[in-house]
Amino acid sequence: MSNYAKVVITGSPITKSNFKLHNTNGRAILPHSSGKYHDRYALYEQEIALLARSQNPDITFSESLIAILRVYYKSEKRHPDTINITKSIFDGIEKSGLIINDAQITKIFTEEYYDKDNPRFELELFSESEYDFGYTITKKTVPTKAKLYSPIKKSVLNNQSNSLDSKGLKENKIPKSSPSYLENHSEIPRDASTKNILCSICNKVITSNDYVKADSGKTLICKKCFNKLF
Incomplete structure (x- = not known):
């Protein structure tokens, strides 16, 4: 073995x-x-x-x-x-x-x-039956240049926390499956002329709640295409 x-x-x-x-x-x-x-x-x-x-x-x-x-x-x-x-x-x-x-x-x-x-x-x-794992942390004799990371900009945080939809409701309090969420999120695929929500695979209009969400709600797949995948 x-x-x-x-x-x-x-x-x-x-x-x-x-x-x-x-x-x-x-x-x-x-x-x-x-x-x-x-x-x-x-x-x-x-x-x-x-x-x-x-x-x-x-x-x-x-x-x-x-x-x-x-x-x-x-x-x-x-x-x-x-x-x-x-x-x-x-x-x-x-x-x-x-x-x-x-x-x-x-x-x-x-x-x-x-x-x-x-x-x-x-x-x-x-x-693990034949090997062990250990590590040591030692102080450098000559310090190297620090690799610095920038914090998230305050303006970005404010935009996220105070983001309001067209009805004045906070985004994070609206269920992602609700019509108001889908109506006000531009990243969701839509028909260019009618603005109807489209399936990300077949590009056909999705009616009612007949879809599956993925990728944090940015990808919508109709039940017909979803069933074909599996």
Whole structure:
């Protein structure tokens, strides 16, 4: 039985932390062939699953594991939050059959790096029965330049907290399924002439509440297209 595996996936890592889509049973799902932008989340998981298995063809871990994850982004200024990136990665690793369940990862250490020419992630898995994990934090002899992060601008916070719809009601108090929410959100797909709400897949007008929402309400899928996906 193997006690170690390594997975290297090239390309800019992505996260699905802000994408939510559920089937009629309430189970979270990821469409992969709708022809829309959000297909990339499922395709990324499938890529991870395929390559993780091809790189470790005869390994399946059934015990608890220690994980070392090194993420290399293309740009230091624009990239997903590293704290969220692990979900997409380990969902793909689980689908590969390399692990049985991502709950097996009992210790994880994540590092963030930058490589403009070769963005990727490198994941090492160690059997906890044979390996231990420790770390030390030491004070630098010569301090390096601090990497600073800017706080969210106060004007942005005020716009979010005081955003009012056309009737003077605060946005965060209006259910996203209500007509007033759908009528006053420009990011929702609509017919150019009639302003009717459209399905993000078939582009046909959605009537009443016959749809499923995804991507924080920005993607609407009619029940007919939704059922075709699964």
